[in-house]
Amino acid sequence: MRLYGDPVLRRKAKPLAATDLLTVPGFQPQTVREVADAMLETMFEQRGVGLAAPQIGLPVRLFVAVEYADDEEEHEGQDKPLRSRVLREYVMLNPVIRPLNKKKDRSYQEGCLSIPGIYEEGVARARQVRIDYTDLEGQPRSLEAEDYLARVFQHELDHLDGVLFLDRLPDDVTSDHRAELLKIQQAAKTYLTELTAWEKRTH
Numbered sequence: 001m002r003l004y005g006d007p008v009l010r011r012k013a014k015p016l017a018a019t020d021l022l023t024v025p026g027f028q029p030q031t032v033r034e035v036a037d038a039m040l041e042t043m044f045e046q047r048g049v050g051l052a053a054p055q056i057g058l059p060v061r062l063f064v065a066v067e068y069a070d071d072e073e074e075h076e077g078q079d080k081p082l083r084s085r086v087l088r089e090y091v092m093l094n095p096v097i098r099p100l101n102k103k104k105d106r107s108y109q110e111g112c113l114s115i116p117g118i119y120e121e122g123v124a125r126a127r128q129v130r131i132d133y134t135d136l137e138g139q140p141r142s143l144e145a146e147d148y149l150a151r152v153f154q155h156e157l158d159h160l161d162g163v164l165f166l167d168r169l170p171d172d173v174t175s176d177h178r179a180e181l182l183k184i185q186q187a188a189k190t191y192l193t194e195l196t197a198w199e200k201r202t203h
């Protein structure tokens with residue numbers, strides 16, 4: 001997992017085609033489907049609701065997300081496989097989001113697998129959105145989402161533009177978490193150093 005402070009999280013990701021071969025740093029080239037499957041796996045392992053390609057070091061416009069059949073609260077503290085509760089999985093290439101109206105919502109708590117341990121309310125997101133994207137077969141698709149799922153899609157789309165949820169909150173929120181963020185940045189640095197060393201050994 002690429003962490004806060006890693007420059008790949010700040011790049012604007014590039015469009016991709018369903019037929020592309022992708023090379024995640026540290027791995028062999030893979031099809032988009034293989035990468036998407038690995039991303040879904042990682043997302044479930046880390047108990048996330050979405051994961052964007054830049055978060056695994058791949059600056060392309062791809063994200064995965066999931067909708068669960070019931071509330072997280074009911075299962076709190078359980079380490080049961082999340083997959084049993086999946087209502088629907090989403091894999092989106094080149095997504096474009098449009099708000100359906102001016103209604104905004106700030107009530108949900110937001111977190112990010114690249115900023116572990118930090119959760120904040122107050123990020124204003126459109127309540128109802130339409131999202132156009134390409135699926136794994138290369139077919140154009142479109143759907144409407146609201147509330148929590150709409151928020152997840154907007155959070156993941158932000159990742160493709162190099163934006164993190166903390167950017168959408170007042171600066172003092174980031175300041176409040178300065179110590180934790182420094183630790184995460186340090187871990188990001190360590191990971192990149194190891195990755196560079198690994199790449200030197202193997203090439």
Ligand SMILES: [Zn+2]
Pocket residue numbers: 111112113114155159
């Ligand atoms: Zn995130």
